Amino acid sequence: MLSSMELATDLVVQRPEDHVKFLKKALVRLQHYRDRPRLLILAPPHIDMENIAECVYEVTGALPVTRADIIALSTEIEEEEEEVMQNNEGEQMKIDEEEQMLKELMLQNEQEKILQEKERRLQNRFCRFLLGRSLQNSEEQLFENKDEEEVLQNKEGEEALQNNEQEQNSQNNEQEQMIHQTDEEQMLQNKEEEPMKAEIFARRAYEVLNSNPFLEKGWILVDFPDTYEEAIMLQRAGVHPTQVMQLIPSVLNKTGNLTSEAAMRQSRSKIYNGIKNYRRHILPLREAYKHVIKEVDVSGMDMRQVCEHVALQVRLSAAASAPFVPRLALLGFRGSGRRSLARMLAQRFGVVHVDLDEVMRQLFQAKPELKDQIKAGKKTNNNVINAIIEEKLLSWECLSRGWVLTGFPRTLEEFKMLDLTDTPPNRVALLDISPEEALKYTSGIRYNVYTGSRHNLLYDTPEVYLEEELDIHPDDMPRVVKEEIATLHEQLDALVEYCGASLTVVDALQPERRLFETLSAVLTRPAPVAPPRRPLG
Structure with missing residues (x-):
């Protein structure tokens, strides 16, 4: 809904010549930055x-944006305001020109009326002169003509006075109307001034927010x-x-x-x-x-x-409204805290934590003969693991809720096989820690032989466990841990190169809470802008 509204708004605001080409570009941009x-x-x-x-x-x-940021970043605000002022001045000049033309027209009409009046008077006088010559023999008629002439002159004087009064009244009314109209225009200008400023600011905000880095981040x-x-x-x-x-x-x-x-x-x-x-x-x-x-x-x-x-x-x-199901491959040495962090992410966001060791342990408990076949060399360990992980990731709960994968992939070939599945990871994070730090952390790991709980002698207080109940798990033996760390360390450079810009490297030595917040941001933020990984390339 919001995307279609944005496209419609862009069409109205920008008014492109080629609507089809504009919509294609807008859809690509919308998909990239949605x-x-x-x-x-x-x-x-x-x-x-x-x-x-x-x-x-x-x-x-x-990025936080304030009103001052919009004004500072917008380089065209002053030009826009000047353009608006110039348009207003141009409109005012047109109004003044129209008023001047109206005044000139009124003055021209007045002059025409005066000329017509003078012509009429000359005609009357000429008629009276002809009438006087024709009646020269009659004195009574002469006197009567004189009386009529005086009466006509008096009437003409009265009409002239009335006309002058009417013209003066009409001029006063026009001046009052012009003053009243000017006051109304000033009031309307004051009322429209604030919306005009808000409209200019809104256009500038649109231009700033649709440019980098705001569009990117x-x-x-x-x-x-x-x-x-x-x-x-x-x-x-x-x-x-x-x-x-x-x-x-x-x-x-x-x-x-x-x-x-x-x-x-x-x-x-x-x-x-x-x-x-x-x-x-x-x-x-x-x-x-x-x-x-x-x-x-x-x-x-x-x-x-x-x-x-x-x-x-x-x-x-962001997680609830995201158009994708999060699929995070969390890479790191044993001892980097990957399992604990994955469990925390699963609890916070409702995704499924898929751990290779746990999946294999459950499978061997259900099918003991499979473990014997692998040990006897009848089945290749890598092929079995790839098939098991793919089957788990294609389960309904992983498809609907998303997942966080730990312990796998361990090699470049395994990562390429993971990318060839129907649901490859759309997030990849690497917990950056040295092999020495990882070995130091795993050296203190113990498990309770009665309850199965895990403890670390380097960090847990003695009050939470009894030392005689603890033992080293076979998977945590120093030889096993060193082999696993060495395998991943050998493949690490190749994995980093293969993932490229799609990989997010996170410092694993920072406090656990801050580390968890960083991984939460990796899970909920948009995926990094990067070319797709090419498992067949």
Whole structure:
């Protein structure tokens, strides 16, 4: 729905000559950047939105954008404003020219009337002169003619006075109408000034947000839009956030520890006025984004908790609305923490954790003869493993929920075989750790012979286990671990070269919580822009 709306908006805004060619390019761009987060955060003005946006950026990679950023990055705002001013001046000049032409026309009509009046008077006088000559013999008629002439002159004088008064009244009415019209135009100009500025800003925001790096990484709108009108202008210009979050803080703690440094320097009354203005506009804003808005309750939280909670909501929303099922191949030496992290990812996002050792253990328990055949050399170990992993990844739960794969692939050939399956991994991450660090970590691993629980003597406290109940698992024997690490270490350069830009390298020595957040971002972020892997090349 949102994609079709964006395409329609682009058609209206850009007005291309070739619509088919434009739509083809737009569809390619939409497919390439459709997973990029586009977030709008709504909150009272005293909350430190920039800090929250920076935290979300660290998790999602989306860039925070403020109103000042749009103005600074838009190089054409001043030219646009000058063009609008020039258009207004041109329109005003046309109006002035029309008024001048109207005045000249009125003056010309007046002059024509005066000439007609003079001509009429001359004609009357000439007629009276002819009449006087024809009646020279009659004195009475002469006197009567004189009286009639005087009466006519008096009437002409009265008519002239009336005409002058009417012309003066019409000129006064025209001047009053022109003044009234000018006042109305000024009022209309004042009313249209703000929407015009909002429209210009919306167009500039569209141009900035549809350019790199915002188009490549996504964006987070921090302090705009403020009003319903501005939100509508942004939507008409083609700025459509895929997620809108309204932060709802505690009512009692309006100026608590979520307040920004800028708000702390303001007076309490100014903060309350800002909150009052925010409440007046929030309902229309919710209406403008009613299809994508989500309320996030942050009452009782400090800044760190709010940042984590908002980042979590963004990740979960991105994972829930993603058009793909996540399939992550998590590479790394034994001892890098890959299994623990995979279990945490499975618990957080509901994906299936597929571990090679666990799958083989379950298979050998169900089919003991298969293990004997492999040991006797009747079946090739690699072919069996490839078939087992493919069958597991094609199960209904993996197809519907996605998966995180650990312990496999271990070689380049195994990775190519994995890419040839119907559901190859769409995410690849490598836990970067040296073989020495991995060996050091695995040297302390023990398992409880009674409960089967695993412990690490280097990190767990003695209170959680009894040392006499612990033993080394056969799979954790130093010889077995060294062989596995050596095999992967030999193949590591070839795997990295084969994966290319589709591989995400993660530092495995960072704290576990930060490492988990990084892998969560790898799972929920759009896939890296990279050429496809070529298993047959």
